[in-house]
Structure formats: structure tokens, C-alpha cells
Amino acid sequence: MRRFGRTQWLVTLALVLAVALTGLFAVRTVRRAVYWSFHRDETIRPWMSIPYVAHSYRVPPHVLYEALGIPHPPHDRQPIRELAHEQNRSAEELIAILETAIAHEREVHPEPSLPTTKPGRSP
Secondary structure (H helix, E strand, O other), X not given: OOOOOHHHHHHHHHXXXXXXXXXXXXXXXHHHHXXXXXXXXXXXXXXXXXXXXXXXXXXXXXXXXXXXXXXXXXXXXXEHHHHHHHOOOOHHHHHHHHHHHHHHHHHHOOOOOOOOOOOOOOO
16 A cells, blocks of 8 residues: 555645535535524514614615615614614614514515425425
């Protein structure tokens, strides 16, 4: 049996590195998918940002920004609590406005329902 040369070690190291990076990104993807599957339609809290609420309720962020009278800034992660302070309103008032905007958006653009399968039959 022969020993590995320098080239074989470099190829092996590159392969191990590629597999490790692939595994890392796969784990991150699965974690995000699991997280958002359990955080759908979460109760809106003052610590949440507008993009977080929009993602949880599956509505476009610009709809929520427009409801609050705020121009849609890119990558804004300000919590509702800070937005309320800037507007001299209570966080509860902003949350009520967001809930109304979400309900209205869902009436206008209802989510497509998932196809249902009959019990005992595969699709």
C-alpha cells in the first residue's frame, strides 16, 4: 500500500472542506425552514421588526410600512417599540394598525390553499 503524496493530501483536504461547507449550508437551510414553519402568524410583539412581522404573516413589508405611514426603507430592523417612540404613539397602537393592515391584505390577496389529498391515496 502506497502513502499519499502532497497532491493527494491537498485533493483530500479540498474534498473534506467542500463536504463540510455543504453540510454547514444544509444545516442552516433546514434550521431556517423549521424555524419559520413554527413561527407562522406569531402574536405581534414590540420587539419584532416590520420585516419579521411581514415574514411571519406572509405579507409584503411595504404593505405594513405604508399602514404606519413610513417610507419603505431597505434593510430596516428597527423594533416596533422604537418606531412607536419615534412616532409618539404606543407600541400597542402600532400593533393594532399592523394587525388591521394584515387582515386587509389577506382579504385582498388571500393565500393560495395547499392542494388536499384524499386519505389513503398518494398524489
